[in-house]
Amino acid sequence: MRRVFTSLLILVFAGALLLFGAGLWWLHEPIPLRLAPGSQVVDLEIEPGTPASGVAEVIVASGADVPAVLLHAWFRFSGQARLIKAGSYELVPGTTPRKLLSMLVRGEEALKSVTLVEGWTFNQVRAALQKAEQLSPDTLNLAPEAIMEKLGKPGVHPEGRFFPDTYTYAKGSSDLAVLKRAARAMDKRLDAAWSLRSPDTPLKTPDEALILASIVEKETGKPSDRPQIGGVFSNRLRLGMLLQTDPTVIYGLGSKFDGNLRKRDLLADTPYNTYTRAGLPPTPIAMPGRAALLAAVQPAPTKAIYFVARGDGSSQFSASLDEHNRAVNKYIRGQ
Structure with a gap:
């Protein structure tokens, strides 16, 4: 009888070892995925308040070819079932159950990105946000004034108030949240x-620096010319000369600009026509980057008060x- 009992214990112990070994093997094996045509990932949407069992079911329903009960058992066995975070995730080929749980516990959501480019206007920024992948267009039907009010900047003109950079966001995030980050970055x-x-x-004032930086940004064809261009406009401001810069005139024309700046446009007075009005325009005309900001406040020491495009992106400066x-x-004129 004692031998039979001993044999049973050995069998149970061996079985437990085999089960444990199989479990370890499974935890480190890639989860088979059912990928949609043309897709390279399985998208997961874990809603707030979803229990561990529900998380396992969502993962399987989304395209993971594994028993939900097995995933749930792993979540429970790990002791981290209650630490799983809601959010948007991407399950890529090669993901193991161990990596999957780590991703869910760490809240490593699948991130998308949108790039705001130096020299863009606010209208171009809004267009880029509308096209951004899986970014909620919460500002779509809002007027610029309403957007700025929601950003905590009531009465502030939106032009130039957002820093050009690449911003990452979780899928389903609000475009207003991206604008808020860009506004803080510019500040x-x-x-x-x-x-x-x-x-x-x-x-x-800093606002005047932002306005001048936006002009420098739009006038620069070659990055290394920025400090010199900043120097030209700073000299003109000191001398009380008209800035006479085409980009401000074009901005003032708005939708009337057809791509061809005519003499009558330079003579038509608007708040942004620096051929008819002295000093800086009332607001920035685009988003300046860091180099343009520095060129506005730390211009190159120069006696130049004129510059003209050479045709290769660079400018010729004259005193x-x-x-x-x-x-x-x-x-x-080629003369």
Whole structure:
């Protein structure tokens, strides 16, 4: 009888070892996935308050080819079932049950991204957000004024108030949340740039620096020319000269601009026509990047008050009208 009992214990122990070994093997084996045509991942949406058993069922229903009861047992056995976080996840080929649980516990949601480009206008920013993948268009039907109010900036013109960068977000996030991050980023970058301003800058406020930086951004064809362009406009402001910059005129024309800037456009007075009005325009005309912000507050020391495009992206700078006219003849008229 004792031998039979001993044999049974050995069998039970061996069975337990086999089961344990099989469990360890399974935890490190990739989960088979049922991928939709054209897709490389299985999308998971875990709603807040979903119990561990429900999470397992969602994973299987979404495309994981594994018994839900087995996943649930693993979640419970790990002791981390209650730590699983709600969110949007992506299950990629090669994911093991162990990696899956780690992803859910850490809340490593599947992130998307949208890029806001230097020199873009607010309208272009809104268009990019509307096209962004799986970003909730909560601002779609809001006027710019309403958007700025929701961002805690009532009465502030939205142009130039968002920092150009690539922003990641969880699937289903609000476009307003992305705008809020971009607005905070611009505030931070502008404050940092303003703290580094040259002692002799003609700019009186951070807002003026933002406006000038937006002009520098739109006028720059070659990145290394930014400080020089900032120097030209700073010199003009000191001398009380008209800035005479085409991008502000184009911005003031709005939808009336057809791609061809005519003489009558330069003569038509608007708040943004720097050929008819002295000083800076009332608001930025685009989103400046960090380099443009620095070029506005730390312009290159130069005597130049004119510049003209050379045709290769760079600019020719001149300290006198005669020099400028010669440069225009050479680079524009080909004389």
